[in-house]
Amino acid sequence: MPVLVMKFGGTSVASLDKIKSAAERVASEVSAGHSVIVIVSAMAGKTNELVGWVNETSPLYDAREYDAIVSSGENVTAGLMALTLQEMDIPARSWQGWQVPVITTSAHSAARIEEIQTENITSKFKEGMRVAVVAGFQGVSDTDRTTTLGRGGSDTTAVAFAAAFDAIRCDIYTDVDGIYTTDPRITEKAKKLNKISFEEMLELASLGAKVLQTRSVELAMRFNVKLRVLSSFDSPEIGSGTLVCSEEEIMESNVVSGIAYSRDEAKMTLISVADRPGIAAAIFGPLSEAGINVDMIIQNIAEEGRTDMTFSCPTDQVLRAEKALNDAKSEGEINFSQLVADTNVAKISAVGIGMRSQSGVAAKMFRTLSNEGINIKVIATSEIKISVLVDRKYMELAVQSLHDAFELEKVAE
Amino acid sequence: MPVLVMKFGGTSVASLDKIKSAAERVASEVSAGHSVIVIVSAMAGKTNELVGWVNETSPLYDAREYDAIVSSGENVTAGLMALTLQEMDIPARSWQGWQVPVITTSAHSAARIEEIQTENITSKFKEGMRVAVVAGFQGVSDTDRTTTLGRGGSDTTAVAFAAAFDAIRCDIYTDVDGIYTTDPRITEKAKKLNKISFEEMLELASLGAKVLQTRSVELAMRFNVKLRVLSSFDSPEIGSGTLVCSEEEIMESNVVSGIAYSRDEAKMTLISVADRPGIAAAIFGPLSEAGINVDMIIQNIAEEGRTDMTFSCPTDQVLRAEKALNDAKSEGEINFSQLVADTNVAKISAVGIGMRSQSGVAAKMFRTLSNEGINIKVIATSEIKISVLVDRKYMELAVQSLHDAFELEKVAE
Numbered sequence: 003m004p005v006l007v008m009k010f011g012g013t014s015v016a017s018l019d020k021i022k023s024a025a026e027r028v029a030s031e032v033s034a035g036h037s038v039i040v041i042v043s044a045m046a047g048k049t050n051e052l053v054g055w056v057n058e059t060s061p062l063y064d065a066r067e068y069d070a071i072v073s074s075g076e077n078v079t080a081g082l083m084a085l086t087l088q089e090m091d092i093p094a095r096s097w098q099g100w101q102v103p104v105i106t107t108s109a110h111s112a113a114r115i116e117e118i119q120t121e122n123i124t125s126k127f128k129e130g131m132r133v134a135v136v137a138g139f140q141g142v143s144d145t146d147r148t149t150t151l152g153r154g155g156s157d158t159t160a161v162a163f164a165a166a167f168d169a170i171r172c173d174i175y176t177d178v179d180g181i182y183t184t185d186p187r188i189t190e191k192a193k194k195l196n197k198i199s200f201e202e203m204l205e206l207a208s209l210g211a212k213v214l215q216t217r218s219v220e221l222a223m224r225f226n227v228k229l230r231v232l233s234s235f236d237s238p239e240i241g242s243g244t245l246v247c248s249e250e251e252i253m254e255s256n257v258v259s260g261i262a263y264s265r266d267e268a269k270m271t272l273i274s275v276a277d278r279p280g281i282a283a284a285i286f287g288p289l290s291e292a293g294i295n296v297d298m299i300i301q302n303i304a305e306e307g308r309t310d311m312t313f314s315c316p317t318d319q320v321l322r323a324e325k326a327l328n329d330a331k332s333e334g335e336i337n338f339s340q341l342v343a344d345t346n347v348a349k350i351s352a353v354g355i356g357m358r359s360q361s362g363v364a365a366k367m368f369r370t371l372s373n374e375g376i377n378i379k380v381i382a383t384s385e386i387k388i389s390v391l392v393d394r395k396y397m398e399l400a401v402q403s404l405h406d407a408f409e410l411e412k413v414a415e
Numbered sequence: 416m417p418v419l420v421m422k423f424g425g426t427s428v429a430s431l432d433k434i435k436s437a438a439e440r441v442a443s444e445v446s447a448g449h450s451v452i453v454i455v456s457a458m459a460g461k462t463n464e465l466v467g468w469v470n471e472t473s474p475l476y477d478a479r480e481y482d483a484i485v486s487s488g489e490n491v492t493a494g495l496m497a498l499t500l501q502e503m504d505i506p507a508r509s510w511q512g513w514q515v516p517v518i519t520t521s522a523h524s525a526a527r528i529e530e531i532q533t534e535n536i537t538s539k540f541k542e543g544m545r546v547a548v549v550a551g552f553q554g555v556s557d558t559d560r561t562t563t564l565g566r567g568g569s570d571t572t573a574v575a576f577a578a579a580f581d582a583i584r585c586d587i588y589t590d591v592d593g594i595y596t597t598d599p600r601i602t603e604k605a606k607k608l609n610k611i612s613f614e615e616m617l618e619l620a621s622l623g624a625k626v627l628q629t630r631s632v633e634l635a636m637r638f639n640v641k642l643r644v645l646s647s648f649d650s651p652e653i654g655s656g657t658l659v660c661s662e663e664e665i666m667e668s669n670v671v672s673g674i675a676y677s678r679d680e681a682k683m684t685l686i687s688v689a690d691r692p693g694i695a696a697a698i699f700g701p702l703s704e705a706g707i708n709v710d711m712i713i714q715n716i717a718e719e720g721r722t723d724m725t726f727s728c729p730t731d732q733v734l735r736a737e738k739a740l741n742d743a744k745s746e747g748e749i750n751f752s753q754l755v756a757d758t759n760v761a762k763i764s765a766v767g768i769g770m771r772s773q774s775g776v777a778a779k780m781f782r783t784l785s786n787e788g789i790n791i792k793v794i795a796t797s798e799i800k801i802s803v804l805v806d807r808k809y810m811e812l813a814v815q816s817l818h819d820a821f822e823l824e825k826v827a828e
Binding site: 052074103146 | 431434465467468471472473476477479480481483484486487488490491493494497498499501502508509511513514559560561705
């Protein structure tokens with residue numbers, strides 16, 4: 003029987019009623035002749051509750067204990083989903099990461115999947131089981147400790163299972179009905195896209211579009227997993243969602259497909275760093291070891307052998323970043339006069355595959371922001387995206403004006 | 416280093432503050448030179464929440480999924496306790512059942528511990544870990560599925576670890592300061608006992624005294640584990656609790672040491688059963704297979720080849736018991752005209768080792784109840800206890816009058 007992977011996010015399993023609705027969607031895929039692997043998140047709010055307890059108990063927590071605690075939310079949903087399916091007379095059982103097993107690295111709280119062993123689940127499918135309900139977001143290290151893949155990791159779990167089981171498709175059920183040109187809460191002109199390329203989705207995901215986790219898109223791209231994002235709440239007939247697929251499957255690319263934003267990026271500046279060869283490595287080495295996801299980097303022009311170094315990182319990593327840099331300073335590896343964290347910023351990004359063949363996109367973006375009187379603090383570009391850091395108070399205005407400037411309300415649905 | 420086992424129940428870890436208080440008790444035992452194994456329950460209320468979800472989802476649930484879901488509460492507490500200890504600079508880590516591993520039978524929701532493998536934890540103690548925080552109540556079957564030991568199973572986990580690690584003592588921290596002659600909420604005359612024998616404790620536990628789980632006392636008795644019950648909330652100087660120990664360590668036994676009661680016992684009557692050899696086996700075989708804990712049994716005198724059979728079982732097993740008996744009926748194994756469940760009863764028991772050598776205890780018990788106008792529905796006796804089933808409305812009155820009749824307010828503290 004062909005395997006289909008279906009993933010339900012936290013809002014899609016937020017209550018017993020919602021779990022039941024989700025189970026009904028699973029049931030109809032079972033009736034259609036699929037063996038289904040269901041990946042579930044924790045019930046909405048549960049993970050935040052657990053993370054809150056961890057942070058209150060131990061601000062610089064042992065990530066191994068964080069993982070042991072936080073993974074419990076998914077275990078609960080997996081069991082409840084299995085029971086719900088059994089009540090519908092569908093043979094189903096739950097699987098936790100260590101039971102599958104989903105083998106990951108030991109990088110707790112940000113582990114990477116190394117291998118999904120398919121034998122156990124496959125043999126249950128052969129015995130007549132129709133649905134394997136798998137707790138998303140978690141795995142097990144080679145020392146038998148529970149690991150997690152980082153927030154939103156259930157998407158990655160879903161895609162990895164789709165790849166490992168050679169699934170016909172990976173359907174990501176969530177609280178939105180697809181991928182939009184930007185967040186509809188910021189502008190009513192936002193439009194749903196029918197298709198988007200892996201590359202664009204990858205940029206949007208990493209830029210703060212919360213619909214899909216970055217790594218899940220990377221994985222889908224690498225293994226060419228057909229990924230569909232759709233709503234748990236629309237009736238199945240309407241909600242065909244957005245298909246994330248390879249570039250070749252999209253007839254005409256947009257210059258800009260979407261405007262993304264993120265409040266969760268902080269700007270950190272090391273003031274008066276000794277400017278010497280290898281200084282960047284000395285700064286970003288310790289940050290990397292501490293697991294800090296550095297995004298944008300700017301180095302000012304040096305004066306009198308000293309310079310300022312600015313970078314951005316997720317706001318929830320600021321404490322760790324400060325610790326890593328101060329430790330490196332006290333060990334004499336780097337030298338700076340001051341470390342300033344500015345969490346009052348937002349990152350705005352324009353993304354589109356068409357940028358590759360069309361010039362002037364950056365200029366248009368800067369001009370648009372300038373016309374609105376918005377000062378750009380940091381710029382970063384890639385082949386298919388341009389990102390800027392601005393004062394947070396201008397975030398909405400920036401998104402709206404860029405959405406207008408690139409005429410995204412006219413994008414073909 | 417000598418190993419001490421400390422177990423904290425749900426109310427003792429009900430909040431982060433309470434986990435911290437518990438951790439401080441652990442810290443002082445670490446300072447005193449012990450290697451400590453801490454067994455934790457789920458935060459108060461959490462298990463009930465999870466059980467509620469399971470029952471709502473699937474009234475006759477798959478116990479394997481029940482276990483997968485319900486065990487998550489202990490995992491959360493174990494991680495939080497480990498983090499709290501780490502914050503106090505005490506090397507600690509959490510262990511889930513499958514990680515230790517705690518090998519159990521596959522009797523889900525009522526599994527029995529078969530083996531606790533001590534190698535992993537012992538080697539961590541050798542590496543400098545001072546506290547192993549173990550999620551109570553859970554284990555793992557030989558097919559790698561999570562099992563639970565039944566409600567209150569964390570006590571059993573604690574005693575089993577004390578036995579496996581040859582601990583100097585097993586301290587059960589709870590919300591009461593020891594074992595009382597009866598529930599102080601029912602009569603103010605209830606007195607705390609300084610010592611109680613394993614045998615008496617065993618009867619009291621199985622009769623509804625909620626302080627210790629029956630199986631934990633059985634285990635402690637078998638392996639002669641020194642078991643101490645004490646309060647998490649008293650200051651350590653005052654709260655020496657009650658020591659549960661072998662009979663030889665108690666100078667003078669009481670005729671009656673305690674009066675126990677239980678609201679959780681239902682009376683079930685099979686009306687007009689064909690009275691033939693093997694009928695008891697035909698009735699209680701299916702009940703046993705369905706995991707029903709039958710307690711008292713009465714068979715009426717047969718008339719015209721038919722009889723009534725009455726038994727008691729926990730109220731939460733009534734549905735299952737009915738199903739098992741009706742199934743047996745439809746399969747032709749037994750024959751009865753009607754099955755009546757009466758959940759409006761209470762069980763009252765008097766327990767004391769002194770009963771062995773003193774006669775007239777039963778007579779005194781029946782006379783006392785009769786004087787209060789309380790009708791006895793079912794009687795069951797053992798060497799050191801007498802139990803009766805009465806209408807639930809008389810429960811408090813029965814306990815108070817028996818506590819008076821056996822002069823338990825005069826019991827030596």
